[in-house]
Amino acid sequence: xxxxxxxxxxxxxxxxxxxxxxxxxxxxxxxxxxxxxxxxxxxxxxxxxxxxxxxxxxxxxxxxxxxxxxxxxxxxxxxxxxxxxxxxxxxxxxxxxxxxxxxxxxxxxxxxxxxxxxxxxxxxxxxxxxxxxxxxxxxxxxxxxxxxxxxxxxxxxxxxxxxxxxxxxxxxxxxxxxxxxxxxxxxxxxxxxxxxxxxxxxxxxxxxxxxxxxxxxxxxxxxxxxxxxxxxxxxxxxxxxxxxxxxxxxxxxxxxxxxxxxxxxxxxxxxxxxxxxxxxxxxxxxxxxxxxxxxxxxxxxxxxxxxxxxxxxxxxxxxxxxxxxxxxxxxxxxxxxxxxxxxxxxxxxxxxxxxxxxxxxxxxxxxxxxxxxxxxxxxxxxxxxxxxxxx
Ligand SMILES: Nc1ncnc2c1ncn2[C@@H]1O[C@H](COP(=O)(O)OP(=O)(O)OP(=O)(O)O)[C@@H](O)[C@H]1O
Numbered sequence: 104x105x106x107x108x109x110x111x112x113x114x115x116x117x118x119x120x121x122x123x124x125x126x127x128x129x130x131x132x133x134x135x136x137x138x139x140x141x142x143x144x145x146x147x148x149x150x151x152x153x154x155x156x157x158x159x160x161x162x163x164x165x166x167x168x169x170x171x172x173x174x175x176x177x178x179x180x181x182x183x184x185x186x187x188x189x190x191x192x193x194x195x196x197x198x199x200x201x202x203x204x205x206x207x208x209x210x211x212x213x214x215x216x217x218x219x220x221x222x223x224x225x226x227x228x229x230x231x232x233x234x235x236x237x238x239x240x241x242x243x244x245x246x247x248x249x250x251x252x253x254x255x256x257x258x259x260x261x262x263x264x265x266x267x268x269x270x271x272x273x274x275x276x277x278x279x280x281x282x283x284x285x286x287x288x289x290x291x292x293x294x295x296x297x298x299x300x301x302x303x304x305x306x307x308x309x310x311x312x313x314x315x316x317x318x319x320x321x322x323x324x325x326x327x328x329x330x331x332x333x334x335x336x337x338x339x340x341x342x343x344x345x346x347x348x349x350x351x352x353x354x355x356x357x358x359x360x361x362x363x364x365x366x367x368x369x370x371x372x373x374x375x376x377x378x379x380x381x382x383x384x385x386x387x388x389x390x391x392x393x394x395x396x397x398x399x400x401x402x403x404x405x406x407x408x409x410x411x412x413x414x415x416x417x418x419x420x421x422x423x424x425x426x427x428x429x430x431x432x433x434x435x436x437x438x439x440x441x442x443x444x445x446x447x448x449x450x451x452x453x454x455x456x457x458x459x460x461x462x463x464x465x466x467x468x469x470x471x472x473x474x475x476x477x478x479x480x481x482x483x484x485x486x487x488x489x490x491x492x493x494x
Pocket of ligand 1: 111112113114115116147148149150151152153172173174175176177179202203204205206207465
């Protein structure tokens with residue numbers, strides 16, 4: 104099998120070339136010697152990232168691609184390959200060597216436990232699976248908003264999209280993960296007005312995680328439904344992420360059941376995506392006419408708790424519930440703070456420009472109407488030891 108190595112010298116703090124020259128090149132060439140195969144090296148480009156390289160490579164038969172970069176590099180490679188027709192052409196095996204800032208896809212797939220600044224073992228988990236491990240298809244999302252795009256991590260609106268929009272201007276001053284926290288604090292009091300419609304698959308109803316039964320249950324009441332069985336969720340929203348991986352940073356887990364690590368009964372199929380919603384009006388003390396100070400109290404209270412005491416603590420926020428005074432507890436019988444849905448896709452209809460900001464694997468676009476579907480495919484796979492990816 105021929106190999107290609109694609110590296111992004113701009114990802115993270117710019118270390119891809121250093122890793123390539125130090126160890127990765129030697130590791131790849133030693134692996135290939137046994138097979139008498141060839142390797143070609145490509146540096147990503149300022150205008151198209153990894154897209155143009157992928158369009159060219161996906162025409163080659165049975166390729167293994169080592170990617171040195173972050174989520175943006177993987178995203179651009181996949182988008183280029185899909186736009187170039189990889190899903191109808193030859194399979195591609197991806198091996199990620201993470202050199203980005205968040206490395207969400209890598210962290211979700213391989214769950215590196217060691218991430219000390221002075222140690223790089225965590226970056227080698229996928230490389231060590233390059234030979235001898237199994238191949239798993241990635242779940243992708245197809246996004247239609249006038250153009251067609253693809254995502255392999257997250258499509259988001261509301262708070263997360265605003266964070267990605269605002270954090271880019273902080274990159275030079277804060278090259279690490281801190282820039283996401285600063286942007287989160289700047290947007291904590293905002294609400295976004297939109298209608299979310301969760302789509303059912305022909306053979307699968309829309310489900311919602313039930314904290315009491317610890318299972319996904321078909322939605323039968325509590326929401327407006329269409330005749331086709333789609334579920335309507337009206338805003339305002341504070342948070343709305345669709346995810347096919349569990350984490351967005353190595354220790355930030357918004358969707359704890361979206362990757363293959365959770366217990367089998369909670370695992371997502373390849374035809375579904377997980378949708379994480381926070382609507383402030385689920386709180387017993389808030390309605391859509393809440394004052395600025397009430398919104399601020401919600402943003403710096405329950406919402407901050409979900410982010411920092413839940414998502415940053417291995418996803419425990421899925422169990423958070425409201426008390427009657429609007430405070431948050433992990434016990435009690437009030438409504439859950441987070442609505443955790445599972446569907447084959449969704450439509451987002453923004454009521455105004457503010458709610459039109461959409462993040463697609465880190466790229467921010469403006470669109471009032473966005474349709475997203477899980478995209479089952481077998482052509483683009485990652486190497487890993489079982490059990491890892493969803494089936
Ligand atoms: N030659 C280049 N010059 C300038 N920018 C580049 C070049 N090649 C790629 N890029 C851009 O670098 C950006 C950052 O890459 P990437 O997303 O992989 O890293 P990151 O943002 O640090 O990590 P993560 O997405 O995991 O947080 C991408 O948007 C990509 O288009």
